[in-house]
Amino acid sequence: MEQLLVEKLRTYITYHNPDLLIKLQSPNSFQGYLAKRVKEIQPLMHRLLHDGLPMHVIEELCLVEMTASLRPSKFKYIRKLLKDKFYEDYNRMKETGSLTYEIIQLMDWCEDGFACFEFNEDNEDDSLLKEVIRQGIQHYLEIK
Structure with a gap:
């Protein structure tokens, strides 16, 4: 067992x-x-x-x-947000084989946002949290 x-x-x-x-x-x-x-x-x-x-x-x-x-998985949270809101970037990363690496980088990049909301299963659908993380992803992609 x-x-x-x-x-x-x-x-x-x-x-x-x-x-x-x-x-x-x-x-x-x-x-x-x-x-x-x-x-x-x-x-x-x-x-x-x-x-x-x-x-x-x-x-x-x-x-x-x-x-x-x-739980909840920050990795899956960012992957879904990246796929839903930044589809072209998501596909590019997937095609080049860098998707997992980039998501892990984004997890670190967005850590303050997750911490601010005390990310948990009860608030993972919070629209303000999604917006904060989406903005973090956008900023990360802009400087890359």
């Missing part, structure tokens, strides 16, 4: 938080991070197993718990 959770977490991070994957570039650092996260939810996993819940439910609940601190 632990190995399955490690793989599910690895897949989640690869898709939703590639910036974390890059930050933990060394294989031992990333493997250590995954192992630590799975170890942290073992009490929950054992309790759910003891309660007799189906395996797929246990896996999902454990994944939700392990990824709570990774």
Whole structure:
């Protein structure tokens, strides 16, 4: 079960938080991070197993718990905004293979905006937040 959770977490991070994957570039650092996260939810996993819940439910609940601190994804937020509001730039970056790199740069560039709004799942649809991040993206693209 632990190995399955490690793989599910690895897949989640690869898709939703590639910036974390890059930050933990060394294989031992990333493997250590995954192992630590799975170890942290073992009490929950054992309790759910003891309660007799189906395996797929246990896996999902454990994944939700392990990824709570990774949501919402700033990477996905910026990728969607870039694609929706700056489609030509998005496509250019995608075609040149620099999309992930540029989104990670934009995450750093827009960090003050995210921090100002205390970016979380409750406010990710806030129109003012979207506008602040959109302006940050626009400014980044103008100076590049």
